[in-house]
Amino acid sequence: MSSRISTKPLGLLEMLFKWSYKTYPDILVFHLGMLGELVTGALIELSSIFGGGWILSWIHGGFGAILIVGGLAILVRYLTSKPFRLASDPMIIIDTLFVAVISVSGTFMSLVNLGFMEPAQNPWPLIHVVSVYLWFVISLFGGGAARHAVGLLIWRISGKDSSNIELARNACMKCGECIKVCSKVTKKDYEETPVARIRDLLMNYELLFESPQSSDVKRIIDETIYGDCRWCKLCTRSCPIAWDKPEMLKELVESLRGLSVNLKIKP
Amino acid sequence: MLIDPSKCIGCNLCVEACEKAHGGLAPASYYTWIIDLKGYAGLSYTPVHCLHCEDPPCVKACPSGAMRKLENGAVIVDHELCIGCSFCISSCPFNRIHYDPESRLVYKCDLCYERIGEGKKPACVEACPYEAKLFGDYEEMLKIGKERAEKLEGGLLVYPGETVVLYVLTRDQLNLLKAEYVLEEAYPSRSRSLMDLMKYSRIGAAVLFAGSIIYFVNWRKKRMSKISGGEG
Numbered sequence: 273m274s275s276r277i278s279t280k281p282l283g284l285l286e287m288l289f290k291w292s293y294k295t296y297p298d299i300l301v302f303h304l305g306m307l308g309e310l311v312t313g314a315l316i317e318l319s320s321i322f323g324g325g326w327i328l329s330w331i332h333g334g335f336g337a338i339l340i341v342g343g344l345a346i347l348v349r350y351l352t353s354k355p356f357r358l359a360s361d362p363m364i365i366i367d368t369l370f371v372a373v374i375s376v377s378g379t380f381m382s383l384v385n386l387g388f389m390e391p392a393q394n395p396w397p398l399i400h401v402v403s404v405y406l407w408f409v410i411s412l413f414g415g416g417a418a419r420h421a422v423g424l425l426i427w428r429i430s431g432k433d434s435s436n437i438e439l440a441r442n443a444c445m446k447c448g449e450c451i452k453v454c455s456k457v458t459k460k461d462y463e464e465t466p467v468a469r470i471r472d473l474l475m476n477y478e479l480l481f482e483s484p485q486s487s488d489v490k491r492i493i494d495e496t497i498y499g500d501c502r503w504c505k506l507c508t509r510s511c512p513i514a515w516d517k518p519e520m521l522k523e524l525v526e527s528l529r530g531l532s533v534n535l536k537i538k539p
Numbered sequence: 540m541l542i543d544p545s546k547c548i549g550c551n552l553c554v555e556a557c558e559k560a561h562g563g564l565a566p567a568s569y570y571t572w573i574i575d576l577k578g579y580a581g582l583s584y585t586p587v588h589c590l591h592c593e594d595p596p597c598v599k600a601c602p603s604g605a606m607r608k609l610e611n612g613a614v615i616v617d618h619e620l621c622i623g624c625s626f627c628i629s630s631c632p633f634n635r636i637h638y639d640p641e642s643r644l645v646y647k648c649d650l651c652y653e654r655i656g657e658g659k660k661p662a663c664v665e666a667c668p669y670e671a672k673l674f675g676d677y678e679e680m681l682k683i684g685k686e687r688a689e690k691l692e693g694g695l696l697v698y699p700g701e702t703v704v705l706y707v708l709t710r711d712q713l714n715l716l717k718a719e720y721v722l723e724e725a726y727p728s729r730s731r732s733l734m735d736l737m738k739y740s741r742i743g744a745a746v747l748f749a750g751s752i753i754y755f756v757n758w759r760k761k762r763m764s765k766i767s768g769g770e771g
Contacts, residue, residue: 316622317741320604325622326643384625384638391638393730397600397626401737405744412751422755439759 282512284428291512296447298345305339308332313404333382340375343368354462355448355455361475363416364446370407374400415442427513437477437524440515444475450507450517457506466496467507470517477524484528497522540650540664540704541680542586543687544712546671549573549584556666560651569637569646571663574719580711586663586672587721589614589635589648591703597627597636599734612677612703613650621645630734632727634720650703680705701726 282291292299312332319325347368350356377400383389384396411418423442430439454460454467462468469492473479479489501518508516551573558567571588591614598606598614605620606627616627616636623643628636636647651661659665664674673683681699687707688694697706697713706722716722 316602316624319602319622320620323620325603325620325624329622329624381625384628385623385643387640391625391628393631393634394629395733397624397629398733398737402740405740408744409747409751412748422752426759 282514284424287512295449296346296349298342298349299447300342301338302342302346305335305337305342308335309339333378333385336375336378336382339371340379343371343375353448355451356446357448358451358462358468359444359448359471360446361415363411363414366414367407367411367416370403370411373403374407377403420445424513435520435523437474437520440513440520441475441477443513444515445512447512449510449512453506453510457502457504458500460500466499466501467517470496470501470521474517474521480524480528493521493525497525540591540661541673541684541687541707542704543671543673543707544576544582544585544716545691545707546669547573547582547584547586548669548671549575550668552666552668553586553663553672556662560654560662565637565639565642565646569639570648574721576715576719580709580715582712582715585716585721587635588663589650589704590633590698591648591650592726593701593703594731596630596632596730596734599731599738600626600630602626609652611650611652611655613652613655614647615649615652616645616647618644630730632723632730677703697722698726 288300288303292303309332312328312335315322316325316328316332319328350360350364377396380389380394380396381400384391384394408418410416412422413419419442423439424445427439427443450471451462451465451468454465455462458465460466473489473492479486483489497518503518505516505518507518508514554567554571554573557570561567561570571586573584574587575584576582591612593612595606595608595614598608600606602624603620603622605617605622606614607617608614621644623638623645625638625645627645627647628634628638636645638645651659651663654661660674664672673680675683681696684696684699684705684707688696691707691709693710695708695710695713697708699705706716708716708722713722713724717724
């Protein structure tokens, strides 16, 4: 097989500290908060065994504040940046809703503990705990943030197996950098860029197997990898996980043709 | 323990005894307090503290295992383990647990479990000169409580079998205490089921999470062998 990766994907820490610091610092703030919350939250749940819950619960609250600051910054960027919106899928809305509910209930609990609110019978701890676990399960099965985390880990550990579409789809950060850079090169609108359309098809790659003959699929393939795409690979080079989208779609189409699925497309 | 509010005259001796018994760790008002009822429904005052539920929601809510139900019936906070998260306060249907902003821990009535262990009565019971509080075997307390309730017009015993601490009240007095947010009509088991939901969401999510990761790893293994088998 030909080598698909023109640049090496970044390491996880490099990705978190270097890439996100340089491009989108809000991602760094949010993920530091989130990682801190996950670790301290798990340790609090285990504090009946290991102890240290008192100080952990205050650190948990501190990370929560960091997470909320980063999350709000990302929300503002989501609302103002079109490539970011194009690259994300509906699961980001469910993830955001869950994080909002968890943050709000956590904030109320912190206000009680800091003495700004009278401690009384209230639903906040119940909402906090139940929605956290519900979110884990929903985002793992539904392809949200938890699936992204697991996918990214496996993408790195398994030696950048970039032929695995499912893995790439999960590891993708949905940042929209590829769409941004492609728009500059091809001078097209964000939605019309080849990489946005290729990415759409790869994100819903089931379509290729279920209905390869549909005119939509054929048109996208014709107009992107056999059309507008200049194979400059700037999308891969700008991608933090170095996902070579045009190459992946091309190989997929060719392997499908090899399996005698007649796609009837221009060579 | 049996509480007969109609005998309480609000002398505060029980609160003072509580203050002494708990060594000034925290104000006694975090353990027990007296409510002034101003003579409505024939009640001047009533002592109030934790009812020591048989199946306490606060124990289910506690993430650190600090809240415990002892064999003698007392529900206590272990301050070594308490993380001050106030989950128990949010779960208590009667608002009997207090958060101390100084030490950032929670405090509640511990039924003087150390004194009970030594064969003594709780400090507040010992201090009460009017028999407004009685302490003894649960069966015995139920019997005395029923006798006292029969003497009152429309008298009833509040939450027998649900809580260790029992109140002897008339219907009007119960309605009065309900309006004061001291007691409820029947034992509020909803807080119990809500805390069960919280407890089992942890276990359920852990099982689902582990299961889905195993599924994902297996699925990947199968897929990889399929791919390599196809090429070879």
